[in-house]
Amino acid sequence: MTVKPIHLQICGLVSQRWSWKPRTVSSLSSFSPIPYPNPYSKLLPTNTVARRVRFAPFHASSSPLPSAGIVRNIKFCQWCGGSTKHDIPEGEERLRAICTVCGKIAYQNPKMVVGCLIEHDNKVLLCKRSIQPSHGLWTLPAGYLEIGESAVEGAIRETREEANADVEVISPFAQLDIPLIGQSYMIFLAKLKKHHFSPGPESSACQLFST
Incomplete structure (x- = not known):
């Protein structure tokens, strides 16, 4: 089955139309191939997805705009349970929830999402x-990184959970930041160890799509 273009969502949260052909451009300008040297590049055929898919270049701003991300209104301290006040700590530029009892500051940081772009034949x-968000949409197997695991380990685990597939990670493929929802995505190029996959609890189907 060939889908050109195909409607994808990474972890069911980022909607984007990708066309699997040369010079494909993503409207998400921050989504770009990671400029890391790839020791496996000579092993990849010239017609692999990693070589054929192209994304818009990343342009970093010299004067970053204020984040429009969602910030929770923290009312109580997670350490002692005391009430908090919202103020800008000395030496910082953002409002933080500061405990009025123990003085500790509650920092809110982005969530890391990891997944795999798996190519086979x-x-x-x-x-x-099969669940919300984005019920019924096709996705790359991906999910939140857990405490105590590396990004690669998390991507392999999510692939096993969502597609019952064992994969070997080849190299980093792309990195995507979404400040609006406080998430950062790390996608790895991977290959199947065995030609076996099936839907996990969060998937209603798994399928190989021609590129």
């Missing part, structure tokens, strides 16, 4: 979500 493995 010039096809890409996608999962169809």
